Structure formats: structure tokens, C-alpha cells
Amino acid sequence: MTPVGAGQGDLPARSAPWAAAAGALTLVGAPMAMLLYAAFRGPSDFLPFENGARWSFENVIGVFVDPVLLSRIIPQTLIFVAGTVALTLMLAFALAWLMERCDTPARAIWQGLIIFPLLVPIPVIAIAWIIVFGPNAGWANVGLRALTGASGQGPLNIFSMAGLIVCQSFATTPFVFLQITSTLRSMAPAMEEAALMSGAGAFAVFRRVTLPVLRPGLLAPLILVTLVTFEQFELPLIIGLPARINIFAYRIYNELTPSSGLPNYGAACAISLPFLALGLLALWLYNRATRRAERFVTVTGKGFGQRRLSLGRWRWPSLAFLGVYVTLGAGLPVGALFWTSLFGFTPPGRARLSDANLSAYAVFLGDPIFWRAAMNTFFVAAAAALIVTLLGGLIAWVVARSNWRWKRCLDALSFMSLGIPAVIAALAAMVLFLSIPIGVYGTIWILVFAYSYRLATSTRLTRASLTQLHPELEEAAAMAGARWLATQVRVLIPLLIPTLSSAFLVIFIIGLREFTIPFVLSSPDNLVLPVLVWQLFQSGQPAPSAALGVIMILIAAPIIIFARRLGSRI
Helix, strand or coil: CCCCCCCCCCHHHHHHHHHHHHHHHHHHHHHHHHHHHHHCEECCCCCCCCCCCEECCHHHHHHHHCHHHHHHHHHHHHHHHHHHHHHHHHHHHHHHHHHHCECCCCHHHHHHHHHHHHHCCHHHHHHHHHHHHCCCCCHHHHHHHHHHCCCCCCCCCCCCHHHHHHHHHHHHHHHHHHHHHHHHHCCCCHHHHHHHHCCCCHHHHHHHHHHHHHHHHHHHHHHHHHHHHHCCCHHHHHHHCCCCCCCHHHHHHHHHCCCCCCCCHHHHHHHHHHHHHHHHHHHHHHHHHHHHHHHHCCCCCCCCCCCCECCHHHHHHHHHHHHHHHHHHHHHHHHHHHHHHHHCCCCCCCCCHHHCCCHHHHHHHCCHHHHHHHHHHHHHHHHHHHHHHHHHHHHHHHHHHCCCCCHHHHHHHHHHHHHCCHHHHHHHHHHHHHHCCCCCCCCHHHHHHHHCCCHHHHHHHHHHHHCCCCCHHHHHHHHCCCCHHHHHHHHHHHHHHHHHHHHHHHHHHHHHHCCHHHHHCCCCCCCCHHHHHHHHHHCCCHHHHHHHHHHHHHHHHHHHHHHHHHHHHC
16 A cells, blocks of 8 residues: 555655664664574674574573572562662652642742753762762761761761662652653543532542542553663662672673673673563553553543642642752752862862862863763764654654554564663674674764664654644645655655654753663773763762763753753744
8 A cells, every 4th residue: 555645656655664664673673683693692702693603592591590690680670670660659749749730839940950860861960979978978978977976987878779779769750750740731620629529638539539540640650660760770880889789780781791701792682581571561561551541531622720739738848848859859969069070079068169179170171082972972862863863753654644564563663662771772782783793883883873772752752743734734745746755845844843853852862861872882982971971980080070970961951941942832
């Protein structure tokens, strides 16, 4: 069947579905196929395609009989995920409720501060939290020991399971907050008002009316945050590793960087298989949850005004809660980074203002490593965002507009990218380009390739916009004699520019703050800023690492402003 607006002889129209499929198979299918292939190839000192490699179940069997994996890694991973998901949902729901359903003053300012950490690379925030809550020289512990007269370490210890869960929850909460605010914003208050008018108390209305209606809408963020937490690598590396916490994602990296011997690519791929299966299962559940949520829609074509509850005597406690959250999640980390960039590890109260200097910032002006990392960061983020936006838009058109017989498979393949953890995407790209020696491994191009697997974001955004544009626009152009490509360029794409711009910006921001993929694929030629921050901190250079963190925050700030303005126009 011919796509909408295409003639039988229109080669671009007939080629579009195949081009979309080729792109999705290259960016998602080929690396995943290589990962599956490598998991069943051995021995460990051979690449999958090397002479001497053979088919073997040793890697897969080793995953299920590994005593460390069964006794430590799986339990620690489950504790980490369960604790993070529970705390994240509580924080995100409380914040979303205050923003969407209460008469909280200055909501726009609070919302900007709540989502601010979402745009800052996690290593930058993690280093700031270590500066504040480190067991030895952390500001909070130094102050508490001074107040209580205690000695030694602590009493707070960020390098623990509790510390890791709290830090990960603060890093994940803005993401879930955006999901829940969308759900609350679309819920009409008619049923709650009817319950209140019938004499039910506020708590009874919340328990018997609000929560049941919101439950399907909360199920999707619950599954999604579980998926996101399972794939986390940055904080388990920076905070969990010193605490001897070993989770799935770090174990995969550990197989690639052993303390002795060659990297065991087969074992790393085999460990990825159950990890990948869990991600795809969570993704399937998420897809079902979002479909079921449509049955509980409470907003129709009729207009409604969102009802905001008066905080009353809870006004000041609520503002205190917001203040504490924003201080811990954004204010204190940013302040700690700025202070450390000027004074090093010397905590406030022990430093004199005359000791402040900008030498940590001046170091970067003439440092070629910094400028190369900065150029790599922006180039890779922009190139990947462009590829994902264009290919995702093409896939969305094929799924929404064409009658291609394989379009459901193409849609599933693009959506599957959402369930692939970043560490597995990096591993798959590594094995692929080590096995196919075309000069890509170790360059910035492998990062562009690895970053570009996240097709789901662009596909979903563009497909949602296409459903709002009637096909008769393209049909009218075709009847007027326009060929398929001209119709897309002159009619459809101009109407999709706001959505495509939004998709590009989202992918670009993700690329700017990406740490896991470039860390796993790191080389001197493809160094990016988030990895450079971590390398400086690890090498005992707190002031330069903090200064670079401040620079990255200053880069993120105008992006936030631009994103909010763009969002208000779409």
C-alpha cells in the first residue's frame, strides 16, 4: 500500500519506510544483536568474530552460578531500586501535589528550582553532595562535630546504601515530578467536589476518590522510575563503589575493566541479558499501564477549572518542605561547588574571603584538554540530537501515516530503545565496533552512534503531533500535483517545527549531561565534560573539578530558560 500523499512512481515515498527501518536497525537492532551474539561466544580473551572464538554457554551459565552475583549484587540491586523508587515517589507526589492542587505561592519559581537538577550532569551533583556530606571533611559533618564535640568520622555518611538511595532519589525526583504533575493537571475536580458536597472529609475524599482515579496515572511513573533506577550507573559508581555497593550496572563495567587481564566482553554481555530482560519487561508493563490509563480519563471536551486547595495552617510547613528539598537538591550543591572552586575543600567558617581565588577557572582558559572536551560535548550532543530527531520523525510518519506492513514492528523497535540501559547501549556499541574494525572505536563518532539509540523520545513526540494534523492537508497537496517529498517539506514539516525543535532540545540536553556512555567508551580523543569533571575529582583536584561543575551549571541555566519559553509556545 502506498503512503499518504505518494504516487505509485514516487521513489522517495516508497523508500521512506525502508530508510526508517534501516536507521532503526542500525542504531538499535545491530548493537543488540551483537550483544546477544557475543554473550554466547568464547573464550573470554577472544572477540566474537575473531579466529578461535567458538559458540559457548559458559558466559551465560556463569551468570547464574556466580556466588557474588547471587549473594551480593542481586540483593544490593533490589534494595537500591526498592528504596529509591519508594522515596522518589513520595517526594515527587508531595511536590507535584503542592504545585498542582494547592494554592502554593510562587509556583513558577518553585517548579523551576525543582526541575533544575534534571539538567545538570549527575557527576556534578554527586561531587557537590560528597563535598557537603562526606564522612571526613564534609561540611555538614564538620559542622555537626563542632556542635556536639564528637570526633572521628560522621555522623552522616554519604558512602552507604542509605546515602546512595537518598542521593539517587533526589536525582530522580525531578523526572518523576514532571510525570505526576502532568497526571494531576489533567484530572478534573468534579468528583472530588461532589464528594466534598456530600459531607466527606478532605482525607476521606483523597483516599476514596482522588487516589483511585490517580492510580492508573501513577502506575506509569512507578514503572518508569523503576526502569530508570535499574539502569543507573553514575551514582553507584561515584557513591556506591567507595561503600562497597556493587549493583548490576557497575558489574557490567567491572567485566570491561578488570584489575588484571583482558576485558571479558562475553561475560559483560551475558550479565547484560537478564538486566536487559528486566528493562524490556518494565517497558512492556509501562506501555500497558499507559494504555489502561485512558479508561480513567476525567477530562473531556468540556472546559474545567483546576481546583486548588487552601493550605491554611499547612502553608508554612509546606513552604518549609519545599525550601528543604530545593536546598538539598539544588541550592546546597550549587553553593558547595562554587565555594570549592574558590577555596578548595576548606569549609565555610574556616576560610577567609581574602583566600578566595579564581585560579581554578583560569586553568581552563589555556587548557587544550578542556576545550577539546567542550567541543566534543556539544558536537556529540548536537549530532546525536539531529540524527534522533530526523530519524524519529521519519519513523513517526511511517507509523502514523503509511500503510507499510511492517510499521508495527518498526514502532516496537523504536520504542524498545527506551528500555535499554545506557551501560548496555555503550557495551553493545563497543562490541559492535571492536568486531567491525572500521576506525570508529575510540573516536567521537562512536559516541554519536551510541547516543543516538534513544529513538523513542523523538518518535513519541512527533507521532503525538501527527495525530493532531489531519491527513487531508497532505492529500490536498498531492491532488494539486505535489510529489511526496515536496509535500513533506512544504506542508508537513513546517507544521511540525515546534515539536521537532522540542524533541531536538530534549535529546540535546540528555546528550550534554550524559556520563555513562562516554565513560564506558572513553578515550583521549572522545573525552567529554561530564567525564572530565569526574577525572579531575578522582585525581585529587577538587577546585578545578568544582569550577568545571559551575561552568556546566552556567551552561545549563540558559537552556532551562530557553526550554521553558519554547514549551510555553508549543
